[in-house]
Amino acid sequence: MPLLHLVFQGCTNLKVLFLGVGGWISKPILGHTSILVVSSRGGGLLLDAGEDVVRSLYFHGFKVHDLESVVITHLHGDHVLGLPTLLMFAKHYEKVSSLRVYAPRESVSDLDALLRIVGVDYTGVATLLGVSPGSNVNVGDFTLYFERAVHPVPALSLKIMAEGRCIVYSGDTAYNPALVRLAENCDLLIHEASGHHEDAHLYGHSNVGDAVRVAVESGSRKLILVHYYVDTPALRAPLPEGLEVYLAYPGYELFL
Template structure:
């Protein structure tokens, strides 16, 4: 599968990137299937650079903070009022309460909210949530540590696996999700040695240790806020792990 980084700025859109959004594509049954991991503020406009937003098959939201979900509001407008007519409903998977959260975000009545445009589904059932099978993709949600319900997303297609940390502190659930992943897309919002709040985000060092414990093939550091130098996160990660490391940048692509 191919990963395109649509947006990777941490906490809010930065001067060089929208907030979190990752496009995954895979050929299957004679067509290209496309899913999004998160659709944070600023990302919908940038998505047009890489794919027609109307060809997306599903959206998977890691958690309901604005920098990971708020452009569902613009996507709702696009799908509802597009000049070719209202578009078919597409599935949106996320934490419980996503439908109500998005209705509030756009000042809509809870019923119908955005449910005529999006078919909302909760990550629920089983130890890590019920795996979602969609075309060539299998998506597993692993609950991780954050102030709100948040999930790391493990995506498998064609025998290859990408794991996206979402927002999380370092935790055993992420280690388990990332085990033997071919690509780990891990958030590095914090800098080691700073007065970092607990149970919120990871440092570059945390990402390196996670990659080492999980035995991943490649580490891509993402969600670095504009107020930090990404080179610091990279240097921290390299001290903890000797494998391939990249800094996420908008427009970069990876064949996982």
């Protein structure tokens, strides 16, 4: 059993499963960033739908009907191109009829167009719902709080509150003081780490140093890095005292 898995063995309540952890041009073995949060009741919340997300769900023992909702943080391909297949499975194999798909309000019409262009009629299967920075919604066992991310297209970061726990997902973003406030004293910060300093900041992304900075400034207890560039980043010691930092890999799971 992997050491990183052992760290969280014995914890209860919320489960977080990393289905994919790569960016658009990462090594294929990393997949594209998609994260499943499961409540103790079994309700599933999917954060982004990268390519191959359906295969990953099935591989890890889940199905589309286990999902109550999906959040698409923005419409870049590595975060959304798995959604058409997911909705096709929902309609033709699993007879899902009430899936809620949240996306930036400015992008809902484009998301609808994307689905229809590739031949996905999601009528009666899913509802596309636009959300704005500063808004919050109740989704099954979860309450979601949204903030604007710093990215070239409309993009969201979000906080998930459930069962007395707090999880924050950066989505794709450069360093953002609003994200620091959103993640204040959270149990878990999931933050992108897309490349070296210059590469990341040119394109509205963060590097490892930015992610650690957000974790420290927010007082987050654990930091998990995702959305790597070509390969996994390096963690250079010393890291800030008291902060647990982990590199996610496909299939990595933890319990809060």
